[in-house]
Amino acid sequence: MNMTQTIKSINRVDIFLVRLPLVQPFTTSFGTEIHKEALLIKISADECYGWGECVASPAPYYSYETNQTALLIMKNFLIPILNAQQDFSMKDAQVQFTRIRGHHMAKAAVENALLDILARKHNRPLHSIINGNPQKIRSGISIGIKDNPKELLESIQQAVQRKYHRVKVKIKKGRDIDVLKTIRKTFPVINLMADANADYSIGDLALLKRLDEFNLMMIEQPLEYDDIYFHSLVQKELRTPICLDESIKNLNDAKVAIKLNSCRIINIKQGRVGGILAARAIQDYCLKNGVDCWSGGMLETGVGRAFNIHLQTLPGFTLPGDTSETSRYFAEDIVDQSVVLDEDGFIDIPSGPGIGVEVVPEKLKKFTIYSEQI
Ligand code: OSB
Numbered sequence: 001m002n003m004t005q006t007i008k009s010i011n012r013v014d015i016f017l018v019r020l021p022l023v024q025p026f027t028t029s030f031g032t033e034i035h036k037e038a039l040l041i042k043i044s045a046d047e048c049y050g051w052g053e054c055v056a057s058p059a060p061y062y063s064y065e066t067n068q069t070a071l072l073i074m075k076n077f078l079i080p081i082l083n084a085q086q087d088f089s090m091k092d093a094q095v096q097f098t099r100i101r102g103h104h105m106a107k108a109a110v111e112n113a114l115l116d117i118l119a120r121k122h123n124r125p126l127h128s129i130i131n132g133n134p135q136k137i138r139s140g141i142s143i144g145i146k147d148n149p150k151e152l153l154e155s156i157q158q159a160v161q162r163k164y165h166r167v168k169v170k171i172k173k174g175r176d177i178d179v180l181k182t183i184r185k186t187f188p189v190i191n192l193m194a195d196a197n198a199d200y201s202i203g204d205l206a207l208l209k210r211l212d213e214f215n216l217m218m219i220e221q222p223l224e225y226d227d228i229y230f231h232s233l234v235q236k237e238l239r240t241p242i243c244l245d246e247s248i249k250n251l252n253d254a255k256v257a258i259k260l261n262s263c264r265i266i267n268i269k270q271g272r273v274g275g276i277l278a279a280r281a282i283q284d285y286c287l288k289n290g291v292d293c294w295s296g297g298m299l300e301t302g303v304g305r306a307f308n309i310h311l312q313t314l315p316g317f318t319l320p321g322d323t324s325e326t327s328r329y330f331a332e333d334i335v336d337q338s339v340v341l342d343e344d345g346f347i348d349i350p351s352g353p354g355i356g357v358e359v360v361p362e363k364l365k366k367f368t369i370y371s372e373q374i
Pocket residue numbers: 062141142195197245296297298299300322323324
């Protein structure tokens with residue numbers, strides 16, 4: 001995109017906290033979720049509008065940010081900064097936002113809404129203004145921890161039948177070696193990976209080395225959520241690539257992790273690193289440094305998922321991500337189009353202006369538990 005294109009002025013900002021039931025509970029090493037609670041932001045400007053979705057959760061388990069901290073940061077800092085601007089570009093907004101330390105999930109939602117406005121204003125799909133290649137993207141699925149192995153094997157069987165390009169399973173201490181052994185017995189050659197969500201520490205090195213026998217594509221975030229250094233010690237001892245998720249909150253983290261050889265793969269969640277443009281900068285750095293990337297997910301509604309899909313048209317996304325069909329998360333979503341897989345497990349990019357999906361007012365009303373005009 002021509003990054004000098006500007007927004008004249010913000011007219012109105014609306015926030016919606018929505019709560020959608022998940023079709024099945026989702027369990028990770030940090031807990032079980034039965035609902036998806038998301039903070040959506042709609043910014044109106046220049047006779048146009050744009051949507052953003054914050055990927056924070058109700059509780060600070062995956063990250064320190066929560067929906068309530070994000071709301072506070074938007075209300076007290078991000079939106080006032082925008083309201084004080086006239087004729088500003090994405091670059092201008094980003095420069096202003098750098099004053100606010102951390103809170104990348106709150107920033108991502110606001111920045112993404114601005115990008116959506118710019119794309120809609122010029123009647124172009126989001127992928128085109130970030131210079132992505134208009135191509136179908138690959139799918140992947142993230143399967144939560146299950147109480148019984150039969151249920152887990154059934155879920156994997158379904159994913160294989162649907163032609164997902166790779167299967168990720170969640171693991172945690174005590175639910176690792178045996179689980180992977182069971183899976184590999186039934187599915188010896190599928191593209192498989194495991195996500196520990198930071199459940200191990202350097203003292204578990206011997207156990208982590210045993211994961212090499214399962215021929216995994218990667219092990220995601222084995223150690224502490226804020227660690228980079230100890231991951232480099234583990235990566236040195238493992239044949240299996242390490243992929244970092246929680247540890248990478250911005251481009252600098254990615255640079256440090258790559259310089260230290262802490263990982264060979266990065267899970268870029270645009271909503272975790274500050275939005276689409278920050279994610280683009282990270283994938284570009286990774287591409288230049290021979291590090292594979294993929295787009296993670298946070299069980300987003302159709303709004304956040306649309307951003308993830310457009311993002312994956314960029315060349316640095318060399319591996320399939322955690323982008324699954326809508327029906328795998330929700331019986332009913334808040335947007336007018338569902339994500340579906342074609343017969344080869346690919347996903348089409350929405351073609352309309354901006355993110356290419358529209359929020360359906362009745363669905364928004366149905367699922368909103370709190371709203372506020374800022
Ligand atoms: O660690 O990648 C993760 C969901 C919520 C919080 C953290 C994670 C996940 C997922 C699901 O793995 C990805 C998705 O399907 O959206």
